Amino acid sequence: MDNVTFYLMSGLLFSGTAILAIALFPVWKLTKELPPGSARSLWNVLTLLILFFIAGYITYAFVNWRNCSSLSELLVPGVFLGGAVFVLLVCFLSFKTVIDLQRINILEQENISDSLMGIFNRRYLDRRLKEEFLRSQRYNLPLAILLLDIDRFKTVNDTCGHQTGDLVLKNLAQLILSTVRDIDIVARYGGEEILIIMPNTTASHAAVLAERLRHKIAIAEMATQDEESCHPAIKITVSIGVAGFSHGQTTAADQHTLIKNADKALYQAKNDGRDRIVIIGADS
Known part of the structure; x- marks a missing residue:
């Protein structure tokens, strides 16, 4: 009986340790996925605790390997095994949850982002503006x-090619993002x-921001010189329509009217010679 009990206890403790x-493994993988911070530090602490438990299991087996005289001695090793299974399940479920959340976040970003320019798309724009x-x-x-609309952007595509045109759009979007405030929402409305x-x-x-943005764009190089195709460094200008809504104004009954006013202002800026801003709905 003692030998049977000994082997059972050894099996339980060995299984728990394994x-x-x-x-x-899932704790290590999860820690790699997390950015530096308090959450990552806590998972590192959990790693140390698991190592401590492994050492405790081994120590318990070494201390009690001669004291296995009855089946009741298997209660503690059985609890140890159950605890190990619980830790494994929690770690695997936590890792799977993090991976699933990352996938959901990627899908959400793809659903609301413009893949070319790296800013929000029209679907997200309509929702946020409302x-x-x-x-x-x-x-x-x-x-x-x-x-905002790029002046004579078709000339860039016709002269330098659509790949260069795409590069101009990407660089323009990044310049805008670096200029506006964190609370501002930048989205692709359509085309350029x-x-x-x-x-x-x-x-x-x-x-005021529109004028500063217009000036920064006018002096920036949106694409470097292409020696193979002999294209010089590309600079562009933009026309910007500004529209506003303030309490008590009747010039914008809803978000659609606000966009319509901005579109009118942009159209006027184009007609007035481009590379300028026009404002509708200015506050006093």
Whole structure:
């Protein structure tokens, strides 16, 4: 009986130790997925605890290997095995949850982002503009939008090719993102048109940013010189329509009217000679 009990206890403890060792793998993989910070540090602490438990299992087996006289002695090793299984399940489920959340986040980003320019797409823009307009009405906050269009962009595509044109669009989007505020929403409106939502901003303040943005774009190189095709460094200009909504104004009944006003302002900027801003709905 003693030999049977000894082998059973050894089997339980060995299995528990092996399961804990296996649990280290998902913990290690999960730790690699996490950015440096408190969460990653806590998972490192869990790794140390699992190693401590492994050492405890081995120590328990070494201390009690001669004291196996009855089946009741198997209670503690059995609990140890159950604890090891629990740790393994928690670690694997945690790792799987993190991976699934990452996949969901990637799908959400792909669903709301423009793959070429790296900014939000039209679907997300429509939803956010409606939300911001309703928020502006509810809390009596100003709201402004900028509608930006590249001047004579077709010439860039015809002269330098569509790949160069795509590069210009990417660089333009990055320049805009580096210029606007964190709370502003930048989205591709269509073609080479970009719309910027500026919450809690009056039209006149938005016009100041629009002018600064227009100037930065005008002096920036959107594509470097291509020696093979003999294309010089590419610079572009933009026309920007600015429209705003403030409490008490009737010029923008909804978000669609706000966009229509910005489009009118952009059209006027184009007609007035391009490379300029025009504002509609300025506050006094």
